[in-house]
Amino acid sequence: MEILTFYHQQQCYGVQAEQLAAISAYSPAGKGVSFPLLMSLTEQDFVPQHILLLKNQAAKPAIIIAQMEDIFAIDSQQVRTLPAIAAALAASSGIYGVYRQTDNLIWMVDFTKNTYYTSLTLASDGE
Amino acid sequence: MLNYVRRLSKTLNISRMEGCRLPDTEIIDVNEEEIKLLIFQLGEHYFAFYGQESREVLPYHSLVWFPGATDKIPGVIYIRGDIAAIIDISQFLHTSRHGQTVPRGFFIMLKTGDGRSGVWVDQIVDVLDVPLSAITPLLPTLDENIKQFAVSQFTYQNKVTPILSADMLVERAAG
Numbered sequence: 001m002e003i004l005t006f007y008h009q010q011q012c013y014g015v016q017a018e019q020l021a022a023i024s025a026y027s028p029a030g031k032g033v034s035f036p037l038l039m040s041l042t043e044q045d046f047v048p049q050h051i052l053l054l055k056n057q058a059a060k061p062a063i064i065i066a067q068m069e070d071i072f073a074i075d076s077q078q079v080r081t082l083p084a085i086a087a088a089l090a091a092s093s094g095i096y097g098v099y100r101q102t103d104n105l106i107w108m109v110d111f112t113k114n115t116y117y118t119s120l121t122l123a124s125d126g127e
Numbered sequence: 128m129l130n131y132v133r134r135l136s137k138t139l140n141i142s143r144m145e146g147c148r149l150p151d152t153e154i155i156d157v158n159e160e161e162i163k164l165l166i167f168q169l170g171e172h173y174f175a176f177y178g179q180e181s182r183e184v185l186p187y188h189s190l191v192w193f194p195g196a197t198d199k200i201p202g203v204i205y206i207r208g209d210i211a212a213i214i215d216i217s218q219f220l221h222t223s224r225h226g227q228t229v230p231r232g233f234f235i236m237l238k239t240g241d242g243r244s245g246v247w248v249d250q251i252v253d254v255l256d257v258p259l260s261a262i263t264p265l266l267p268t269l270d271e272n273i274k275q276f277a278v279s280q281f282t283y284q285n286k287v288t289p290i291l292s293a294d295m296l297v298e299r300a301a302g
Contacts, residue, residue: 083203089193090193095193
């Protein structure tokens with residue numbers, strides 16, 4: 001499968017490309033929710049660069065990320081699920097697994113499982 | 128040495144040999160069941176896990192933050208192609224670690240739960256076989272934070288050493 005990767009605070013995150021309807025440049029005028037906000041992370045040093053639109057999520061705001069890093073194919077069999085006690089903590093953020101690329105770990109995120117994202121609608125903007 | 132004496136007396140059947148009979152109080156019960164304990168140190172305290180609950184011990188190596196990490200579950204480690212979560216047991220027992228400017232210590236990897244978790248301790252002290260009779264119920268005066276994870280205790284080097292339940296620890300960590 002193909003994944004899109006990006007960084008936030010030295011951590012690398014990956015999203016399955018097939019979940020994405022579009023990737024475009026960030027515009028302050030657009031309706032979006034920032035990735036750190038979705039993940040309950042600090043927005044320190046966060047520089048909005050791109051927005052992600054998810055397939056079948058027309059009623060949801062776009063997800064604002066920092067600079068998109070790469071898009072590449074990985075073997076889905078190599079994505080490890082998290083250990084049970086870590087999975088319980090990460091579940092609400094939509095993190096479902098981790099892929100190791102040389103010495104780098106890529107946290108795989110499914111935004112449709114992110115409890116904050118699922119609570120948002122365009123009418124409320126999440127802001 | 129004790130084990131050696133036991134094995135020797137069993138082999139030679141010493142207690143039945145004429146003229147070699149020991150007073151009743153000194154006869155060693157060679158059939159007493161023993162249990163393996165892994166003793167570790169956290170701060171100034173000794174604790175133990177039953178041997179059957181621990182899979183292996185690893186020296187500290189890079190603990191990696193994960194989304195959702197907490198003080199109690201501060202990170203994961205990569206081990207032989209898989210990921211394991213690490214429990215900072217000092218946060219559960221409310222004990223302080225030895226002053227550490229650089230993280231160090233050991234990970235005791237547990238068999239319990241999904242078998243993909245480990246406990247971060249300061250030092251591995253000993254692995255030994257203890258007669259069942261040496262394991263006693265918990266002291267009522269034991270610290271409440273420790274008591275909730277301890278199942279029994281024994282004395283090691285004149286220190287009361289609580290034996291912790293890995294199951295209870297992992298269950299609480301997951302909850």
